[in-house]
Amino acid sequence: MAISDSYLKSCLNKEREKVVEKSDRDGLWVRVSVKGAVTFFYRYRYLGKQDKMTIGSYPQLGLKDAREEVEKWAAVLARGDNPKIKRDLERGKIKNQFTFEELFREWFGVVCIQKESSPLILRSFELHVFPKVGKYPAGELTLHNWLMLLDRLSKAYSEITKRVISNTKQCYSWAVKRQILTVNPLSELTGRDFGIKKGMGKRVLDRKEIAMVWMAIDDSRLMERNKLLLKLLLFFACRLSELRLAREGDFDFVDGIWTVPAENHKTGRQTGQPILRPIIPEIVPLLKQAMEIAPGEFVFSGKKDEPMQEGNHLSITANLRQFMLKAYQENVPHFTVHDLRRTARTNFSELADPIVAEKMLGHALPGVLGVYDKYQYMDEMREAYGRWWARLMSIIEPDILEFTPRSAG
Structure with a gap:
């Protein structure tokens, strides 16, 4: 018999003598502890062996959402993957997700530190880039995000803009090669896109x-x-x-x-x-x-x-x-x-x-x-x-x- 919201509410925070487990459908189960904590989990068989994975706790996760989660992991199982391992790998990616500043400093310490101009490069990013986008996940920053920053920067500092574009592209390219990220959002961008001409400086004060x-x-x-x-x-x-x-x-x-x-x-x-x-x-x-x-x-x-x-x-x-x-x-x-x-x-x-x-x-x-x-x-x-x-x-x-x-x- 399927689980209902009224059943879950009646179990929540109610002490009992022993742990109770009750099935819903499609492998969804609910576990009620002796203290009345209600937890959803998914039971399945992988390569002939029974396994299970925790879905979430009620009421933070509702019954409808728990059923949708089970459908999601059942589809993973149907593709031949172990849902629990797949879930753990995804959590690991999220846990290890770099902010842009973290990613840049990682790349800088491995690659850029060898450059003669490395202190100048780092200082440019500390002044003009990190305060704007440094705290955001590097993989979630889009080309649009970068264009907003670079448009403002190019109006005041043409040389710094070129430096930021060049080194950000190199940083992202390194991250893609290491499979930290999948996309380099600045791959096609150059200083010319901001009206900055390549070549020797010509400015002479009169x-x-x-x-x-x-x-x-x-x-x-x-x-x-x-x-x-x-x-x-x-x-x-x-x-x-x-x-x-x-x-x-x-x-x-x-x-x-x-x-x-x-x-x-x-x-x-x-x-x-x-x-x-x-x-x-x-x-x-x-x-x-x-x-x-x-x-x-x-x-x-x-x-x-x-x-x-x-x-x-x-x-x-x-x-x-x-x-x-x-x-x-x-x-x-x-x-x-x-x-x-x-x-x-x-x-x-x-x-x-x-x-x-x-x-x-x-x-x-x-x-x-x-x-x-x-x-x-x-x-x-x-x-x-x-x-x-x-x-x-x-x-x-x-x-x-x-x-x-x-x-x-």
């Missing part, structure tokens, strides 16, 4: 923009360390990492030389050679001010024993643009700290020989020059940096006359 940026650095509420960092990046045309990892001992104010150890710059990891840059007197106050602020040996760090974290600079230029729009009513187009390096190099072309300009950037000389020319060009770089400082000051303070190279002949 004289008006240089003047406004320098003025905004002084007028804004940026941390003093970041203000000095931006000015020195524009002056030296160095890579951010070269200043980020710089120690006080790298700067020799007696001989006027900044030594960038091989491990602190891109070329040095291949050549094993440091970069030597001249320190002109005009730039000494900026460097010494940064050292006075620093709590330890790293010139641009807020921590005593650690360098400035890679990625801390990502929002600086965006904050400057917002400040200039609000304070000066000037909408300066998007630029990055690397664009400051490109801006300086463009000006170097007017102020120095091409070989000297490349040495100022810390580039290895091309071809035969790189093999045989071991001259450091220190005096030539010192003169060129002096000319560049003079030009900067003439841009920032129009009353200051810019150094003008003598014309040929």
Whole structure:
């Protein structure tokens, strides 16, 4: 005789002397404990042997739902699978389901950590991705979810958007290969879908923009360390990492030389050679001010024993643009700290020989020059940096006359 709701209600929480089991239909049974707890279970035969599995507890699971559950598992049995094992495997998948942040960090620790740019990649995701979608199951995030995030991100940060797309695609692809997920929702997505063109950066700040940026650095509420960092990046045309990892001992104010150890710059990891840059007197106050602020040996760090974290600079230029729009009513187009390096190099072309300009950037000389020319060009770089400082000051303070190279002949 089939079980009824009234029967279940009459049994619930009623103590009795012994356990009672009663069948319903299609293998559904109900068990009533001595304390009156009511539990549904499914009895079946698999490969000739009797087995059973718990379906759920009443009243959290109603009679109608319990019958539907039995129909579901009976269909599994009909396909030749053991319902209990199938159920346990499904529960295991749910239990082991990664959130996107968990999945990304798992992939990052196995694959991405080997990349030179890994700290920058992780910082981009910590700032722009994890707060938005990190807590959601990776397998349930759809292309639509990602498009909403990337559309917003691309309007402010084109390079970061490309970085997020590339590394998210790699993360999902890795998860699919490991059978953690079945689908890569970003597989067909590229930066072009957001109007981001592939290729070398072209942004160079003009004289008006240089003047406004320098003025905004002084007028804004940026941390003093970041203000000095931006000015020195524009002056030296160095890579951010070269200043980020710089120690006080790298700067020799007696001989006027900044030594960038091989491990602190891109070329040095291949050549094993440091970069030597001249320190002109005009730039000494900026460097010494940064050292006075620093709590330890790293010139641009807020921590005593650690360098400035890679990625801390990502929002600086965006904050400057917002400040200039609000304070000066000037909408300066998007630029990055690397664009400051490109801006300086463009000006170097007017102020120095091409070989000297490349040495100022810390580039290895091309071809035969790189093999045989071991001259450091220190005096030539010192003169060129002096000319560049003079030009900067003439841009920032129009009353200051810019150094003008003598014309040929």
